[in-house]
Amino acid sequence: MMKIRAWAQYYVDMLVKLGVIRFSILSAATVIFFSITIQASINYILRGQVKLDDLYAAILFAIIITPWVVFFLSIVVQQLEHSRKRLSKMVYKLQEVRARDLQLQQELQVNLIELNAEFEERKKAEADRNQAFKDLENEVFHREQAQLIVEERSALVRSFIDSSPDLVYYSNEQGQFSGCNLAMEALTGKIEKELIGLTPFDVFDTEIAAKFAATDKAVLNTKLPETYEQWLTYPDGHKACFELRKVPFFGRRNEYIGVLGYGRDITERKKYQDALEKASRDKTTFISTISHELRTPLNGVVGLSRILLDSSLNAEQRQHLNTIYVSAQTMGNIFNDIIDLDKFDRRKFEIINQPIEFRSFLNDIKTLALLQVAQKGLVLAFEIFGDIPDFINADGTRLRQVLWNLVSNAVKFTDSGEISIRIFTSEEANNKIGLTFEVEDTGIGISAAGQDKIFAMYYQEQGSKRATGTGIGLSVAKSLMTAMGGDIWVRSELGEGSCFTIEFDVDGVDSLLPSGTAGSEQIKLSVLLVEDIELNVTVCTAILNKLGHTVEVAVDGRSAIQMAENNSYDLIFLDINLPDISGFEIIKILRENKTLELPPVVAITANVINNRQEYIEKGMNDAISKPVSINAVTGVINRLFNQVEKKVKPKLHYTADDQEMLDEYLDIDLLQQYLDTLGKDLLLQSVRFFEQTMPHYLTLLNTNLTARDQDAIVDEAHKIKGAAGTVGLMRIQQVSQLVQSPDQPTWWENIDDWVEQINTEYQHDVKRLKTWIESQDG
Structure with a gap:
């Protein structure tokens, strides 16, 4: 088989090499030769001889047929060769293509592997992405849930902050407000949007704003909390005391961004504290007052008992008198013990001026002084300089208390010599009478250092013998004189005695008031x-x-x-x-x-x-x-x-007793004029308007009282006095006059009671006023 292919290939190669014509001639000659040979061989074999005719016929046939066959065959072979070559080329190309295809296939395999790997990676990435999306969706969901929770919590916190009665605000590092709650809005009269960007100086009074800004700055600088109390005023004018606490304010990243402030209304606590202090003052004042007011008659009992003990008495009388004397002494010691046990630092004295018979008053002082000096064998010099008025308008009890205290001290610290009491009078303008009392002794005297302290509470000057008592007498005397608009002072030399002087003015009781025509x-x-x-x-x-x-x-x-x-x-x-x-x-x-x-x-x-x-x-x-x-x-x-x-004459529609009672509460003369001028309906309308405005006045008055804001108290009392006077509420007007008069010596000691009186009694007086108006004709 291989040989046939080789010969076939050789045949083709020769055809290609010689060409078709030459190859055809050579092939024809060869065919003829082989044809003659074969024909001769066949004839020889069959016939045993070779004839020329057969050879000629074979040659002729070969000559005629062979060229065309060879030529056709050559053409076919040539075409086949060409086809083979083309096929070879195509095979080569196919081989190249195959090789390329193999290469591509290999590359494709590689690519497929890579693609599969990439696909797997993409698939994995897709899965990861899907998982990431799921995780992201979960995270978004959780974030949304968290955001909702945060928003709900923020809303809850905001609702809690806004519902809180405490002030809440925060400010930035420049001292500007950055936010607040509803309580802060109510205090400032500005909503949060209006408050943002403002400073304390845009919102509060200068003094309050300065304190506000200073404490904010202190928190900013030290990063430490600040707490203090501050009275703040609402837009309607009423005051409230707040305990303000300010702390550093940090953001989410723990960065420092400003100050967070809280303010708790402690006005009621202040009122409670003031009430406790007032109760304590009232208690100690009562103890002091009652002890000192009882000491005067008690000393009289002691002095007279001592004098009677030196007189002729039988045994039973002496025993009874000794009991009286010891009991009085014991009572005095009890008073001293009570005062020592309950020491007080503020005193309240109520001065009640009323007409007193001055000569009789001086005789009482002289009598008591004589009893005192007689016990120690001293001499009393009682002298009056100037014209003594028959009557003066003064608080006889308080004046007697001061003088008796001075006389008692003079006798106590004088072992020998005399006690001098001198009274000086002088007439002054506006029916005023100037009074001066001097109580001088020849006792142990007071050191220069002691004279500066002698009127201090509980101070006792140490002399040749230890001082006894509580040490409050001269302090009380000083306070009483101040309350009466006067003064007291001392001049003394150690070992040479002392001279106490009191000086004050009183009114004459026979002053005439101007009348109209x-x-x-x-x-x-x-x-x-x-x-x-x-x-x-x-x-x-x-x-x-x-x-x-x-x-x-x-x-x-x-x-x-x-x-x-x-x-x-x-x-x-x-x-x-x-x-x-x-x-x-x-x-x-x-x-x-x-x-x-x-x-x-x-x-x-x-x-x-x-x-x-x-x-x-x-x-x-x-x-x-x-x-x-x-x-x-x-x-x-x-x-x-x-x-x-x-002049307009009032018309009275009450009995004399009723009218006397009403005169204590209402200005009947003025009301009658209003009734005649305005009429009953308009007057009642004015009273109702007073009732509507009075609660607001009292709210401001009470908060200002708790804040101890004297100017604001006076201002509100002035308004109340004017309003009360306008509708004829005389008693409320008079009490308001006291409240609006801070120059009075005991104003702070009495202000709480006066304001309380207005709070509790104005409605009763309004009721009396309405009843009176309704009872009038017309």
Whole structure:
């Protein structure tokens, strides 16, 4: 088989090498040769001989047939060769393609492996991604849940903070507010959005803001909490005491971002503490007062007992008198023990001035002094210099207590010599009488250092013998003299005796009050009324309109100045206490305006007018007190416009006893004038308006009292006094006058009781007032 393929290949190679024609000729010759040979061989074999005709026929046949066969075969072979070559080329190419295919297949296998690996990786990545998506979805879900929880908690915390009555705020490092709760909004009068970005100086008064900013700064600098108490004022004017605690404020990354502040309202605690302190003061004051007031008669009992013991007595009388003497001494020691046990640092003295017979009072002092000095064999010198009035208006009990204390001390520290009591009187202006008492002894005296301390509580000067007693007598005497508007002092030399001097003024009881006269017709005026309290405006306007005058009203100082400069008035009634500037400042501004022809100006004040000249010197033409009455208005108009004053007589509808009781609570004369002028309905309307405004006044008064804000207390009391006086509540007006008078010596000691009296009694007085109004005709 291999040989055939080799010969076939050789045949093809020869064809290609020789070409078709040459190969065909050679092939034809070869065929002819082989044809002749074969034909001859066959004939020889078959016939035993070879004939030429057969050879010729074979040659001819070969010559005719062979070329074409060979040529056709050559062509076929050539075509086949070409086909073979092409096929070879194609096989080669197929081999190349196969090789390439194998290479590609190998590469594909590699790629498939890589692709499978990548697919697996992608599949794994897809799974991981799906898992990541799931995890992300879970995380988002959990975050959403967490966010919801945080939002719910934030809302809960915010709700808790907003519902808290405590102040909550936070500020940044620049001291600006960054947020707050509802309680802080209520305090500042600003919502949170308005408060953000403001500083304490934009919200509070300068003094409070300075303290606020200083403590914030301290927390910022030290990173330590700060706690302090601060009185703050709400937009409606009432005060509250807060315990403010400020702590550093940190963010989520523990970065320092500002100050977080809390404020707890401790006003009630303050009130409770003040009540406890007041109760303690009242208790100790009571003990001190009762012991000292009982000491005077007790010393009398001791002194008289001692004198009687030296007289002729039988045994039974002497025994009884000794019992009295020892009992009195024991009682005195008990008082001293009580005072030593319950020492107090603040005292409360109530001064009750009333007419006393002065000569009789001095005789009592002299008698008691004689009893004291007689026990020690001393001499009493009792001298009076000046004219002694028959009566004076003073607190005889308190004055007696001071003098008896001085006399007792003089006798106690004097072993020999005399006790001198000297009284000096002098007449002063405004029916005032100046009194001076000197109590001098020849005893052990007081050192220079001791004189500076002798009026201090519990101080006892050490002399030749140890001092006995509690050491509070001179301190109480000092306080009593201060309460009475006087003073006490001492001059002394050690071993040479001492001289105590008290000096004060009293009123004469026979002072005459000015009275009005009967009158004539009133002129008609254009009046500017400057008043900020609505109730007073209503009443004053009604009175002036009733009298035929026309009235325009200004409720503050700035408006009053503008109206006075732009309008022409016949008369100006000017309230002294206004919300922006005082009446004295207004009159000063108006007087300085040289282009303004200023009409008469009458000051209206809730204060007692002791000296009208003081108001005139400050620019006023006259002054009247609140509550404004018809008589006061007609009187001042008559004086300024040269008319005669006209008095309005009150109409009484009560029995004498009832009227006497009402006179203690109500200003019947004023109310009758209002009733005649305004009518019952308008007067009742004014009373109802007073009832509506009074709770607000009392709220502010009570918070200011707890805050111990003297100016604010006086301001609110002034408003209450004006409002109460306007509706004729005389007792409330009088108590309010005491509250608004801080220059009184014992003002702080009595202020709690006065305010309490207003709180508890004004409603009873309003009820009495309504009953009285309803009982009137018309």
